[in-house]
Amino acid sequence: MDHGFFVELIVLLATSVFTVWLFKRFKLPAILAYLVAGVIAGPQVLSVITDPKDLVLVAELGIVFLLFSLGLEFSVPKLVAMRQLVFGVGSAQVIITLLIVMLLVVSLNQTWASAFVIGSIFALSSTAVVVKSLNESGLTQTKRGQIAISILLFQDIAVVPFLIAIPLLGAEGEGSMMFAILAALAKGAVVVTILLSAGKWVLPRIFNQVAQVRTDELFVLTAILVTVLAGTLTNFFGLSMALGAFLAGMMLSESQYKHQLEADIRPFRDILMGVFFISVGMALNLSAMITQWPLILSGIALLLLVKTLIIRHLAVLAGETSADGWAAGLMLFQMGEFGFVLVALAQQFDLLSPEISAALLGIGVLSMAVTPFIINQDKQIIAFGGRIFGTTQQDYIEQQEEAEFETNLSEHVIICGFGRVGQTVSRFLKSEAVPYVVLDVDPVRVAEAQAAGENVQYGHARDKAILKAVRVDRAKLVVVTFGDLTKTQTVINNVKALSSNARIMVRTKSDEHMGFILEEGADQVVPEALEGSLMLVSQVLFESGVPMSRVLRRIRKERENRYGQMHGFYQGETTDLAANKRDLLEFIHAINIPPSAFAVGKTLESLKLEERRVEIVGLRRDGKEVSSPEPDTEIKAHDVLVVKGKPRRVERAERYVLTG
Incomplete structure (x- = not known):
């Protein structure tokens, strides 16, 4: 057994854990943390893994699962509802950005194939970074947020033809790019027909049978099998495995198993995508990036200028306000995570030189790093740009605060x-x-x-x-x-x-x-679980012969007491004690008092458990309950003290009662 492999794996995992933790502390995307971890563990710094190709297969699986998840989110009804922004503004943004960047790159004596790759990379933005930033800032449902999400949705669709075209461009060399794209689309049409037919007639029956077994492991295995089979089929036709995974996800996006599949696949996807970005980080040529810094800064400036202006003008043409157009453009200026995928794919087919690849990766890393800051500071940036383009900050604020409706209700x-x-x-x-x-x-x-x-x-x-x-x-x-x-x-x-x-x-x-x-x-919180229990309690008491007037008084008193009698429970084998749940629970716990316990001979009052934020709810002695024990009740050996509180506090209280 090669112990060196395990040492490499441990160092790689430790580096990843530390960098992700550090980046999240500064509210930076985890993608950037994985890239930095790859740089640190790569051959240029620690040389933990001297040959990054060892991770290529695992990294490719990460892309496969990412595209599968993307396919699961591909909702046809959602596209129809937002069709003007998605297929109008989104498609125009991708095509215009692609053409402008291609012309600029060709003017710098690059081949048309390389220009197409670079244009494709620049046309895409980061879905992961933008959507996360929108959620955190509460802008998801604003008009500018909807514009950004619509464009991202089309960009995600555009990834598929890009993934098809790049391998064929590499295979054709300097041949006809249009012929390569048409051939890829024709092959893609055949594969889509096969997979959609299977998705309509075969997969529902398979998952129905699997679901009836009620075994989580089998469900996950089946989902992985379907994903890999679909990827293998597209690979057999000379297309990308990621395309097959996307189609597999799309086949299942309208099924009743969509959300379960998404939940089951997410851990695999996140870990494997982390490995992919680590492999990208290992492939980063730091010396080339340092020497290429003018090109990197120029690329970021080009992204910011071209994409922001294009999205702003397209949004205005679609009937949106100028301020919303500027804001959406600033949100989407960066290079996306799929840009790293396309760079890696283009390198496999020698469509990009190592220097240009290093520059593109540098552009991607830096542009994604500053995106959360730009989204949070978009007012100030638009105010600065307004003096140049004729939109003032006041215009922006007024447009931001406009609503499409107003009500004249009162006391409503x-x-x-x-x-x-x-x-x-x-x-x-x-x-x-x-x-x-x-x-x-x-x-x-x-x-x-x-x-x-x-x-x-x-x-x-x-x-x-x-x-x-x-x-x-x-x-x-x-x-x-x-x-x-x-x-x-x-x-x-x-x-x-x-x-x-x-x-x-x-x-x-x-x-x-x-x-x-x-x-x-x-002013009032209504917990469904407790209210349901109260309704059950009221019915049980009434059916047991308690007068309804007394039942209603008990229920009203319980609500006024913030459900005091309903807090605290005895833990069981299935109780969720995860770190994020542990401090939200209240346990009722019985403490057996042995003769050698610290509390023996002391009164309940002298223990001062209330200072430890633990409540004494009962005391049992000789098999009988001492109802409402007084504070001066003395604890004896073999008593059972019943306490209620948060799990950690109960643990500390028990330790104190037993050992002092």
């Missing part, structure tokens, strides 16, 4: 989210003639509800402009029905910031974050 209820809970609330409000307005971000659901006469508007309550439009300052109540904690926190903060006197009611699935939400400013 604002419902945030129109899922099953929101729809149920609205029906009861309507039956009692209570005025209300609903906010939702699902375009299909909003269109359906508006057609049926519901007072539903498209917009996210995280945007202050939307809250102003629905007159939150005159509202009686704001009801938050979605379960996302971050979004809920933003809504509460925005309602408070707009000086609204409306009461805020939040629906949650459980009581894990109830205290936090109340501290943020919510």
